[in-house]
Amino acid sequence: MNHEKISWVSFFRTVLTIALPIALQNFLSTTASMVDTIMIGSQGELSVAAVGICSQISSLFFSCYFGFASGGLLFFSQYWGARNEKGINRVFGLALACMLAVSVLFGGAAVANPEFILGIYTDKADIIAIGAPYIRIVGFAYPLQVIAMIISFLMRSTERVKPPLISSVLALITNFILNWILIYGRFGTPKMGAAGAAVGTLVSGVVNVLVLLMFLMKDQKTVELRLKEMFSWQDGFLKEYMGKCLPIICNELFYGIGQMLINIVIGHQSASAIAAMAAFRVLEGFVFAFFAGLADASSVVVGKEVGSGHLMSGYQYMKKFSVLCPAITFCICLIGLLLNRPLLSLFGLGAEAMFFGKYMILIYLAAGTIRTCNYIMNCCYRAGGEAVFGTLLEIICLFTVSVPATWAAGMIWHLPFLAVFSFLYTDELIRLAFELWYTVSGKWIKPVTEMGQAALPEFRSALAARKKRL
Known part of the structure; x- marks a missing residue:
């Protein structure tokens, strides 16, 4: 079973049937704050900068809970390959409980004292004044965000890709319509500006969760969720889950802290630079989402392949994904560079901010391609059962290279903004060299299911024989 060869035709068929719908759903579900930033552009650079700073807070929140979701995805996919329904139930309940705890912590802080949180990121009082009402309202949407994510991950892992896509489309439409009404004061409503965008985000979150729950309750044949099994974490399961998830959780948490430090540097640049960064983050977010x-x-x-014992198939899928995604990223970034003026003009930026934005996209043409390659490989390590290598590599490179270089450039040397920006991705090239070696080695395949573990000796022998032939 370890000698299966995955052709490019078979690979692209999988991409079209499974990967593309998931990618579109993820793209739509993460565009709420991006839509807010674009639609708030008519209110001026300060409003764009304020919403951009608030999005950075949401990014830190995402980093703090995504480790639990990503760890859940690891177990979901392998348990689905082994058809272990009880295991899926237990992972869903544990991941949901952990993620809700994080959302309550962040949501409570955002609602109770938004000015303090914003003050960590920027010293601009006018930006804080605009951003505080926005982040206070968005704080109520944080629990909805984590519920939607874990349900979506469960459905994706069990090859039900359409329901999350439908819910994301409906949520995005809701967000857009409410933004259009509340930001600009249509149909006699008060002109709420940034706060109106936040209300749109909150209501769209409610719509997203309700639609997902409707699909989840309707389809009980694929995987039936049982409340008793969801919260039965005895027999060493909690230890097993945390053993696999803790490195991922630490990875996401420390990555979020590193990005927060970088965002603090950006938040102390000029207002035009902050606005340009907010616009760039939206464009980057569309690509990266x-x-x-x-x-x-x-x-x-x-x-799924690793969990079902088809380890060589999983290995080959991983290598093909790590080639495809960076190639597409480069093409899209190149198109973005050619269309930089019409794209950046959506945000109501001034001349200086437009200048910054153009060259930020140029820098990202190379940096984003490398970053995508690193990201896809690290995700596949986790799916294969290895969560430590990618975590240590990312955190070490981030805190020894990217964060100190960016901090020194912006806060100590006070270099021009584009020079500061160029240091943001300095760690990616170093990571790429190590991750390419580790990917080819196959050492990242560490199954958590009995079927996968039984196939491991044969896979290692096949891989060793292949290396000898090369």
């Missing part, structure tokens, strides 16, 4: 979806899809595909 799509490919984060592809990465999630690769996790589902690789995890």
Whole structure:
């Protein structure tokens, strides 16, 4: 079973049937704050900068809970390959409980004292004044965000890709319509500006969760969720889950802290630079959200193969995904560079911010391609059962290279903004060299299911024989 060869035709068929819908759903589900930033552009650079700073807070929140979701995806996909329904139930309940705890912590802080949180990121009082009402309202949406994510991950892992896509489309439409009404004061409503965008985000979160729950309750044949099994974490299961998830959780948490430090540097640049960064983050987010979806899809595909004992198939899928995604990223970034003026003009930026934005996209043409390659490989490591190598590599490179270089450039040397920006991705090239070696080695395949573990000796022998032939 370890000698299966995955052709490119078979691979692209999998991409079209499983990966593309997941990528589109992820793209749509992560665009709420991006839509807010674009639609708030008519209110001026300060409003764009304020919503951009608030999005950075939401990014830190995401980093703090995503480790639990990503760990859940690892177990979901491998348990699905082994058809272990009880295991899926227990992972869903444990991941949901942990993620809700994080959402209550962040949501409570955002609602209770938004000015203090914003003050960590920027010293601009006018930006804080605009951003505080926005982040206070968005704080109520944080629990909804984690519920939607864990349900979506469960459905993706069990190859039900359409319901999350439908719910994301409906949520995005709701967000857009409410933004249009509340930001600009249509149909006699008060002109709420940034706060109106936040209300749109909150209501769209409610719609997303309700639609997902409707699909989940309707389909009980694929996987039946049982409340008793969801919270039965005895027999060493909690230890097993945390053993696999803790490195991922630490990875996401420390990555979020590193990005927070970088965002603090950006928040102390000029207002034009902050606005340009907010616009760039939206464009970067559109690109990265799509490919984060592809990465999630690769996790589902690789995890299913590894969990069912088809280890060589999982290995080959991983290598093909790590070639496809960076190639598409480069093409999209190149198109973005060619269309930089019409894209950046959506945000109401001034001349200086437009200048910054153009060259930020140029820098990202190379940096984003490398970053996507690293991201997809790390996701596949996790799906294969290895969560330590990618975690240590990312955190060490981030805190020894990227964070100190960016901090020194912006806060000590006070270099021009584009020079500061160029240091943001300095760790990616170093990571790429190590991850390419580790990917080829196959050492990242460490199944958690009995079927996968039984196939491991044969896989290692086949891989060793292949290396000898090369």
